[in-house]
Amino acid sequence: MTDFLPAAGRSTIVVIDPTLAHRPLLNSAERAQAERFHFTKDAEHWTACRSALRRVLGEALGIDPATLSLEFGLQGKPQLPASYQSLHFNLSHCADLALLALCQDGPVGIDLEPVDRATSLLGCESSFCHPEEIATLPTAPDDRARTLLDLWTAKEAALKALGTGLSIDPASFSLAGLENGSIDEPRLHAFRFHRPEHPILQHHVACLAAPHGTAAPDFRILLP
Numbered sequence: 001m002t003d004f005l006p007a008a009g010r011s012t013i014v015v016i017d018p019t020l021a022h023r024p025l026l027n028s029a030e031r032a033q034a035e036r037f038h039f040t041k042d043a044e045h046w047t048a049c050r051s052a053l054r055r056v057l058g059e060a061l062g063i064d065p066a067t068l069s070l071e072f073g074l075q076g077k078p079q080l081p082a083s084y085q086s087l088h089f090n091l092s093h094c095a096d097l098a099l100l101a102l103c104q105d106g107p108v109g110i111d112l113e114p115v116d117r118a119t120s121l122l123g124c125e126s127s128f129c130h131p132e133e134i135a136t137l138p139t140a141p142d143d144r145a146r147t148l149l150d151l152w153t154a155k156e157a158a159l160k161a162l163g164t165g166l167s168i169d170p171a172s173f174s175l176a177g178l179e180n181g182s183i184d185e186p187r188l189h190a191f192r193f194h195r196p197e198h199p200i201l202q203h204h205v206a207c208l209a210a211p212h213g214t215a216a217p218d219f220r221i222l223l224p
């Protein structure tokens, strides 16, 4: 079953509802990791997302999800072993939803945030925005908050695509040229940024950084 496997030049976003009963598919190290969560609900959430990740990768590759061994980059980015590395993926989750991006053309990064997080970013501009970005922010609070959330998701998607995560200071580079397709940061020239749109995302904001040249992502809904 390869419905999750994107064709060359395309990417897939798999929508996961972590509150549904996904069949647990963790290996022993992952079970131990789940046990380290302080709250049961966090352990269940993480278990649902990791199990869903295993199931989708297993189905995409046509292998038993339980036998899949994941590897981790220097800053913790999960990836497939060398024999499967033509399939790239990245996951982002918040309390009620998770998105898993897949692409065969190169690394991807995805970020998902609840839209009501936007106002909490007002006043935090200098902690993650480059001065060039701050100079272009709208002044009206609602517009400014929404622009900040868009910027945050784009920056996280970018840093997750690179695999560095927040070990690179998001304020150290500017995405001010994103709208017109010109970004100063050379490490990001390999990526195109998509704003995935789907009715299921009406209360969320997401950004996908995928290899340049990939089409807008196709959506799949993962049923438990």
Ligand SMILES: CC(C)(COP(=O)(O)OP(=O)(O)OC[C@H]1O[C@@H](n2cnc3c(N)ncnc32)[C@H](O)[C@@H]1OP(=O)(O)O)[C@@H](O)C(=O)NCCC(=O)NCCS
Residues within 6 Å of the ligand: 046, 049, 050, 074, 075, 076, 077, 078, 090, 091, 092, 093, 094, 109, 110, 111, 112, 156, 159, 160, 161, 162, 163, 164, 165, 166, 167
């Ligand atoms: C990656 C990072 C930005 C995640 O941010 P977040 O908003 O909390 O979480 P998201 O839901 O968007 O993404 C989490 C998922 O990203 C993936 N991920 C983890 N590290 C990653 C990295 N360096 N690059 C890309 N993706 C990563 C994992 O699949 C993770 O899911 P999991 O927690 O179920 O394993 C943040 O954890 C980070 O900056 N990590 C790297 C730096 C670091 O702290 N390293 C120490 C560990 S070596």
